[in-house]
Amino acid sequence: MEPEILLRERYVAVLIVIIISLLIGLALFIISNFLRPKRPYREKLTPYECGIPSTGETWDRFNVKFYIVTIAFVIFDVETVFLYPWAIVYKKIGFYALLEMYIFLFLLIVGYFYALGKNIFNWRKD
């Protein structure tokens, strides 16, 4: 394996890239700030609604399906994160790891069919 010091510096490089990416965005803002015009008036600052004056609340109630899909996402994404390390090492651990993951996947698939039966993934009204 590699010496630890080199490994650490590779992650430092990633951090540097993230900082530079942020700086590029900020720099574009600042450059544009000096160059662009600023002429606001009341009508220009109203929310865009195809020319009609805006009515009603925006931050209103919305369809609960969005929320349920998010919950399903959390379940499946955590499961994917679990699959990742397994995918690398299962061959070294042997048959036991393979079987264990299949049991895990089976439980997940049962849950998947339950969600399917509850019409979570069905966005049509009828």
Added chain:
Amino acid sequence: MMETFYIILITILKTALYFGVLMLHVAYATYAERKVIGHIQLRLGPMVVGPHGLLQPIADVIKLIFKEDIIPSNVDKKIFTIAPLISLTAALSTFAVIPVTDKWFIADINVGILYVLGILGVGTYGIIFAGWSSNSKYAFLGGLRSAAQMISYEVALAMSIVGVIIMAESFNLTEIVNRQAQYPLGMFLFPQIIGYFVFIVAMLAETNRVPFDLPEAETELVAGYFVEYSGIRFSLFYLAEYLAMFCMSALATICFWGGWTIPPFLLKIFPFLSIVPGVVWFLLKVYFHMFLFFWFRGTLPRYRYDQLMAIGWKVLIPLALFNIILTSLIKYYS
């Protein structure tokens, strides 16, 4: 200490060069998209600025920088301001680990794929923040739709790569490319054809491109989550979208197409091809995927939202799961 300083300096220089070239590619990808779609629709595309419109992207950048930046009066100003920055930073910093050739990369970390997927997930925040803070109905609906769509397809995208990881036994992107040499065609494309299919569909949905561009369906939501954005903030979103497209293309190239390596069967037929440098192969493969994006946009109509969700949850995820089970079984008994 001196050595650390030296490495930091080298990284900054490398990043500047990498990002400079990348930005040029992004600028000309917008031009290529307009040209390709123009020719698909029997038009010429941009022709006025420079010969064959070649200076069009530069003119666009200058225009966007000089545009007024309108912040509507009743937005949530803090979130509204930082949302495009989050999107851009997320899209740009994925390239920290993407290797162009076996010698040219910024950082070669052991968890490359996890890093790319994680950072791409952060980009979703920018879109949710933009949709929520704009206080406009179009932006709000676009943001909601986009969030639900992106998280749904993120699961399929992450699962489609598990097959590749099983075969490569590594998260490191360089290692994944090296492992592909022993397979037919020198790529994971054939053993992982199901995974590749899932990846391509999920990649279109993740970057909000046609036929899954529901968040910015212009006939109903005008522009979706960035309706209220203008000037430089709008262009940051635009830039982030194209960077995400490049990132996805590069990921598809590395995971399924053998990265910068030459397909061995091509080398056998034309031995002189070995003098072509790896970066050319890499760019060829990346631009093939970029062309796919443009091609789909010029050809396919948009899906309805319920169809989009059905494809993601009822087709792609079971397919990806099936692929994982199949790959792990074959790999175990071979």
